[in-house]
Amino acid sequence: MTDPHETARVLNGLVQTCKDGEEGFRTCAKAVLSPPLQQMLEARAEECAAAAEKLQGMVMELGDVPEEHTSTGGDMHRRWINFKAxxxxxxxxxxxxxxxxxxxxxxxxxxxxxxxxxxxxxxxVVQMQYAGVIRNHGQMRALKDSGRI
Incomplete structure (x- = not known):
């Protein structure tokens, strides 16, 4: 893909993913009672925000307009989290x-x-961020499966 607009399109999709993650972790942080768990989820939200910001900068470097919003699917998932809580x-x-x-x-x-x-x-950059997503996924699974919660 040498077309900068196609690259920007892919990056903007990931910006939405990161913004969904940021808002999702914040929603989860508000839905749990444990202060240490709240802090950990807020820290993950901040990492997602930083990842989105990095991707937005890359989109601008490509001469395109960066995405600013979450996705509809992410919005629905956060409503489901609130309902489930x-x-x-x-x-x-x-x-x-x-x-x-x-x-x-x-x-x-x-x-x-x-x-x-x-x-x-x-x-x-995308591979580095993907490694962070894998880490977050593993951490959520380990916490859930640990029996300490």
Missing amino acids: LITGQNEKAILDECERGEDAAMHNYEKALDEALPPAVRE
Whole structure:
């Protein structure tokens, strides 16, 4: 993919993914009772925000307009998290299930982006961010499966 507009399109899709992650982690942080878990989820939200900002800068460098919003699917998922928190009484395992599900979607989106013929510098950033998504996913699963929650 040598067309800068196509590269920007792929990056903008990942910007939405990152913004969905940011808002999703913030929603989950508000839905749990444990202060350490809230802090950890807020930290993940900040990482997602930083990732989105990095991608937005890359889109601007390509001469395109960066995405600023979350996706409709992400909005629906956050509403589901709020509903699930309400009906489960803020069950932290159930909330972490939703965090993990959100990271499943993010992994899929990053994998799709990495299937594209991205310029080497762009691919390097996308691969680094993808590694972070994999880490987040593993952390959510480990917390959920640890039995400490």
